[in-house]
Amino acid sequence: MIRFQILSFERPPDWDCYGGEPITSDACRSAVAVLEELLREVPGVPEPRVSPSASGAVSLYWRAAGQHFTLAVYSSARLGCTRKGTGESASEVACTKQTAVRHLTRMFATTNLSDPDAEQRDAAPVAG
Amino acid sequence: MPSNATPRRLRAEDILCRKVDPGQWDEDGVLPDAFRDRYDEQSFYLKSAKPPGALLRKFASYPSLRTRFGRPHLDENDLYRFGYRVAEVNYGELAALGCTVKQTGAGNDYGDDGHVNIAGAKAYAEEIAIVARISPQHECVGAG
Numbered sequence: 001m002i003r004f005q006i007l008s009f010e011r012p013p014d015w016d017c018y019g020g021e022p023i024t025s026d027a028c029r030s031a032v033a034v035l036e037e038l039l040r041e042v043p044g045v046p047e048p049r050v051s052p053s054a055s056g057a058v059s060l061y062w063r064a065a066g067q068h069f070t071l072a073v074y075s076s077a078r079l080g081c082t083r084k085g086t087g088e089s090a091s092e093v094a095c096t097k098q099t100a101v102r103h104l105t106r107m108f109a110t111t112n113l114s115d116p117d118a119e120q121r122d123a124a125p126v127a128g
Numbered sequence: 129m130p131s132n133a134t135p136r137r138l139r140a141e142d143i144l145c146r147k148v149d150p151g152q153w154d155e156d157g158v159l160p161d162a163f164r165d166r167y168d169e170q171s172f173y174l175k176s177a178k179p180p181g182a183l184l185r186k187f188a189s190y191p192s193l194r195t196r197f198g199r200p201h202l203d204e205n206d207l208y209r210f211g212y213r214v215a216e217v218n219y220g221e222l223a224a225l226g227c228t229v230k231q232t233g234a235g236n237d238y239g240d241d242g243h244v245n246i247a248g249a250k251a252y253a254e255e256i257a258i259v260a261r262i263s264p265q266h267e268c269v270g271a272g
Contacts, residue, residue, distance in 0.1 A: 009151055014192045016149050018165035051159040052151045059161050068254040070160065086258075087225070089251040 002047050003032050009052040021056030024075070031058035031073035034097060038071075042104045055080075055092075064107050071100050136236040138229060140220025144172035144244055145183050145263065150211030158215045158260045160253035169230050169245035172217075177242025180214035180263035181270070187212070205269045214263040219244075221259045225252040 009031075011023040031050070038060075039045060048060040048071075057072035057080065072080040072092060083103055084090035138144075152162040163170060173183050184204035187193060194202055197210065227248035229237045238244045249256060 005151070012196060015196065016165060017147070017187055017190050017192060018167060018171070020165065049154060049156065049159055050151075051161040052149065053161045054165045059159070061160060063254070068160075070254075084254065086255060087252075 002035070002050060006031050006035070006050050006058055009050075009058050011052055015052075016054050018054065020054035023052050023056055023058065026075050027056065027058055027073055030076040031060065033076065034071070034073050034079070034100075035060055037097060038100060038104060041101050043109050045104045045108045062104065062107060067107055069100075069103050069107060071095075136238055138174070138219045138237040138244065140218065140223065142219045143175040143216050144219055144222070144246070145175050145178065145180055146170065146172045146215050146217075147183060147187050148213040148215045148262070153213050153215075153262060158213075158257045158262060160257045162215055162260075163253035163256045164250045168250075169247045170249040172244045172246055172249075174238050174242035174244060175216065177238070180216075180267045183214055184208060184212060184268055208265065208269045214268055215260040216263055217256055217260045222246055222249065222252075222256065225255050227252060227256075 007025075007028050009023050009028050010025050011020065013022045014020060015022070035048070039047070046062070048062050051059045051061065053059045053072055055072065055074075057074045060071040060073065062069045066086045068082070068084050068086065070082045070092075072082075074080070079095050079097065079100065080092040081095040081100055081103065082090050082092045146162065148158055148162045152159050178186070181204050184207045188202040188204055188207050193207070194200065197206070199206070225248070227246050230245040230247050231237060232239050
């Protein structure tokens with residue numbers, strides 16, 4: 001069901017009446033593929049809430065215990081993530097699928113990571 | 129406009145409305161993306177000046193939406209049927225998060241049509257989505 005929902009998020013330019021970036025079919029297909037990998041690789045992670053983003057991405061959004069994590073899928077080669085606690089301000093940074101796996105593991109799995117600083121090495125500001 | 133006119137100020141209990149696009153709401157409510165766009169400030173409308181039906185009607189007149197749906201004419205009923213909704217949030221809830229009003233050139237919090245520019249909404253989209261309510265159907269459609 002969620003896969004069909006994501007595939008319906010293809011959008012033309014200015015789809016939100018505020019100059020929103022187009023969302024391509026490639027972004028939608030990539031979001032489905034990334035989601036399927038995350039659900040397979042992170043034990044206990046629930047299905048996210050999903051939505052079209054004005055930045056041209058498909059958003060996969062998880063919320064648990066005051067933590068918010070959004071994975072923005074622009075294409076198979078471009079991901080962005082935003083992680084924040086309730087009441088905090090945060091900006092999207094470029095990330096990899098492995099970074100997302102680590103964030104989600106922290107949010108939803110009971111085992112600790114052996115390399116908790118690895119995500120800092122992966123993260124870099126999103127260009128443009 | 130006389131210079132001594134009383135400035136229009138928002139009160140904490142004032143309800144602000146924002147259009148929600150298809151896919152940006154679900155059975156659990158509004159999603160954070162509904163409060164993000166490319167601009168630094170996000171557009172809301174004072175509900176008492178532009179209720180949900182009138183807000184959808186305003187967007188129904190946008191050429192980009194008429195083109196997208198291949199219709200020479202759209203109204204609020206069409207947009208609701210296509211999955212558009214309206215989110216409501218109290219101004220006080222936005223202010224408590226640290227969001228601020230960008231005043232109009234005349235120094236008012238909102239324009240003649242009830243339009244309000246809110247700065248900071250994008251940074252707190254997740255929190256706003258938690259407190260936002262979706263306007264009931266009877267307030268969105270059939271207003272004429």
